[in-house]
Amino acid sequence: MKINTWPIPYMVEDIEDSTAVVIDVLRASTTMTAALVNGAARIIPVRKVEEAFALRESMENVLLAGERDAIMVEGFDLGNSPYEYTPDVVGGKTIVMTTTNGTQAVAAAKDAADLIIAGFVNMSAVVEYLKAADRPVAILCAGTRGRYTLEDAACAGMIADLLGGEDLCDFTRACRDLYRAHKDELSSYLKEGVHAKNLIRKGFVRDMELAFQIDVLPAIARRNADGSLCMY
Amino acid sequence: MKINTWPIPYMVEDIEDSTAVVIDVLRASTTMTAALVNGAARIIPVRKVEEAFALRESMENVLLAGERDAIMVEGFDLGNSPYEYTPDVVGGKTIVMTTTNGTQAVAAAKDAADLIIAGFVNMSAVVEYLKAADRPVAILCAGTRGRYTLEDAACAGMIADLLGGEDLCDFTRACRDLYRAHKDELSSYLKEGVHAKNLIRKGFVRDMELAFQIDVLPAIARRNADGSLCMY
Structure with missing residues (x-):
């Protein structure tokens, strides 16, 4: 299986025949997946805050969600903490979501044949999905403001390791080797990452x-024909 | 010492107080260094082929150099192979150079307080320079067309390892750990990289x-006040 991985969602090309796997471990991947598990009808990822406000005007049963620099956008209904997305809050709702990095990565993957959201929280489901789809895999790490992040790279590496692909780009190999080197103490290793430390400092332990x-x-969370993300 | 590293020269910010270290192991770092060692007076890095042609019109004693997709640009005097830059060819000359990745990375580092070009070929000189300068270090890997490349990451990791910095971004740590894991068989490991394989295929072994x-x-190769690169 062919696996290409990007450390940040920039200059993502030649993915038309691929399943795009968008990874933003902290926190969009985790939060989107939690929202759907807890009964949200769908998630509409948008790049800009203004787009979210505009969509609220044109739709019903909508919650606006997301952050900038980890903090909920003013005027929104939800931030980017998965614990906010409880069944009573999100059940049956359309979540319009914009985050600093995760929803930008979804936009960068627009040309892919198929698109799913991956994190550690749904690792086995993702790997099974990719094995069954049997397409080339294009992993887009969201990173943080254009910078590589440890937890996204390690998550990409775990996917590559479990998929067992052999046609790997340089970055896929590096991620896989990073994961293998730290798999036995993964959580404590990831806590050393800059983004994790930032979340700890802001109270999101x-x-x-x-x-x-x-x-x-x-x-x-999987992309529909209309661009929204629904539970698979 | 603070060390930030970028896998590709994109969204490079907050480097005004730093020494930028531009790495394009295959081949601009190596070729630029070889050109200066062999007597070239200076190198003027430009982003576009048209800029190079324009500069030839306005200057004397100039050679145009560079590649696109590893092949010399038509109408240029030199490609991007260090072996072309012999003393009899480049002695006393101004080399106007544009490459697919390396000179783009130099441009992305324009805001840095200081800028040098690094490769494996001048590793100890680079590390000594950075220790003596005692500024924060901003390492820009050139990558290949927006993609991470193994040899640039390993070179960044070797610099970080030898500098022994402690304030490292996630990517600096990942590069350092990659280097440490493969330092005993570095050359054979790097030959597995996509870019190295591409050069082998094209006859640049x-x-x-x-x-x-x-x-x-x-x-x-170090940046002067006028933006050209001269031997330090």
Whole structure:
């Protein structure tokens, strides 16, 4: 299986025949998956805050969600903490979401044949999906403001390791080797990352701890024909 | 010492107080260093082929150099193979150079307080320079067309390892750990990279082998006030 991986969602090309796998471990991947597991009807990822406000005007049963620099956007209904997305809050709702990095990565993957959201929380489901799809895999790490992040790279590496692909780009190999070197103490290793430390400092320790757990959310957010993400 | 590293020269910010270290192991770092060691007066890096042609009209004693997709640009005097830059060819000349990745990375580092070009070929000289300068270090890997490349990441990692910095961004740590994991078989490991394989396929094996040698060119291409690169 062919696996290409991008450290940040920039100059993403030649993915028309691929399944795009968007990874933003902290926190969009985790939060989107949690929202759908807890009953949200769909997630509409948008790049800009203004787009979110405009969509609220034109739709019903909508919640606006997302952050800039980890903090909820003023006037929105939800931030980017998975614990906010409880069944009573999100059940049956359309979540219009914009985040600093995750939803930007979704936009960068628009040309892909198929698109799913991956994190540690739904690792096995993602790997099974990719094996069954049997297409080339294009992993887009969201990173943080154009910078490589440890947890996204390690998550990409875990996917590559479990898929067992052989046609790997340089970055896929580097991620896989990073994951293999630290798989036995993964969570403590990831806590050393710049983004994790930033979340700890801002009081989001529980979010981080959830995001680093493996297979606790057995579902996948997958792109529909209309561009929204629904549970697979 | 603070070390930030970018896998590709994109969204490079907050480097005004830093020494920028531009790495394009295959081949611009190696070729630029070789050109200066062999007597070139200076190198003027430009982003576009048209800029190079325009500069030839306005200057004397100039050679145009560079490649697109590893092949010399039509109408240029030199490609991007260090072996072309012999003393009889480049002695006393101004080299106007544009390459697919390396000169783009130099442009992305324009805001840095200082700028040098690094490769394996001048590793010790680079590390000594950075220790003496005692500024924050901003390492820009050139990558290949927006993609991470193994040899640039490993070179960044070797610099970080030898500098022994402690304030490292996630990518600096990942590069350092990659280097440490493969330092005992570095050359054979780097030959597995996509870019190295591409050069081998195109007949540039000697260039690659030179580029992976450590400390064979004891000099550094360093940016002057006018933006040209001269030997330090």
